[in-house]
Amino acid sequence: MLSKRIIACLDVRNGQVVKGVNFEGLRNAGDPAELAERYNQEGIDEVVILDVTATIEGRRALAATVSAVAKRIFIPLTVGGGIRSEDDAAAAIDAGAEKVSLNTAALTDPPLITRLASRYGSQAAIVAIDAKWVDGKALVYVRSGQSGTEREAVEWAKEAADRGAGEILLTSIDRDGTKKGFDCELTAAVSRAVPIPVIASGGAGSLEHFTEVFIDGCADAALAASIFHFSEHAVRDLKEMLRDRGIPVRL
């Protein structure tokens, strides 16, 4: 049976993980490659490197970061944040990423999804959707959640899938950073509407939240960042708990 995936997100700026961690045995808690290796040892299923840099220098550092991580871990690696063109995607993939995650660029230039899917295969093209509830509708937001659009998340997810996206990375702006749990209503609505896998993101605050998003939210995968920094065995603890709840995981 296909396992539900647990994905760790590393927010990286200028080659360093932004949210620091304090794992024993890490020489440099801000080093993405060291942290990724640590998560890999604990049994994380995938790693996402989210570039939160806005500068050219940071962009160059990103390729080096991706390459360093890809040399150390042999599990799927996704790069997101600021992928605006086919060239940006090619740079990330050449550096060793399997997949790139498109957000604002997918919405402003939807054929980019199809171009990437035909060049690298659909499995390499993730469309990230940031959504927020407004008057009972889950609307798509862009530019790191700062600008609202008229698009509804479910409808945009369907279009993205039709255009060749291989997965949807769905972030709830309402829940992001709150630690109140994933938005299961939003996740289930999108997951039921598209044939492709949906990764839920935003709001993970406890291990129990993952059970909810896999059962009530119908998520195929769940992504989190800070929760895995809390304790040294968070990934394994989480997977063991999910297994005990009857949810298929890789242990």
Added chain:
Amino acid sequence: MIALVDYGAGNLTSVRKALAALGAEVKTPLRPSELDEAEGVIVPGVGNFSRTAALNDEWRNAIIGAIERGRPLLGICVGLQWLFEGSSEAPGYQGLSLMSGQCALLKPEWPNKVPHVGWNELEFPRASRLFEGVRDRSQVYFTHSYAAPVTDDTVAVTTHVVPFASAVERGHVYGVQFHPEKSGDVGLRVLKNFLNAV
């Protein structure tokens, strides 16, 4: 030297990195004749089956020649599918036909999505060289929509709605539907087993 055949179907960086981590010497041949020097051949591939059309008669003959000289071959993902007769993804495109059967689309059946993306289990119908030292029900990373049928050549079966051949082995011709280069320690072990066969 292992020849990693690049026919434009996706990105080979990950495969290269995994082989490098195992200490293999890898080269991407620019001409079919370069396969003459190869001790083993890897045919990777992601994306559409029609991409295998880039492996024209010259490449096919060179690859078949290598197999006939006893060089082990490993097909990965679309590379496995190419060992069969063809795929409903691209009717009219011939596979290598070393193994009989057609690859077909996995049909989504809620809650199972297609593409089949993620970690799934391997079940071994028989012992094989490729999975020496790998435990039954080990999990590996898949990302594909089409799959090969279970036949006598199947050495690993995985189920996503229906059972399909997640690995095949006949003599020194091997194929894996999953991505060993992205399947953690289990995947590295499979690649190492292939390298040991070389």
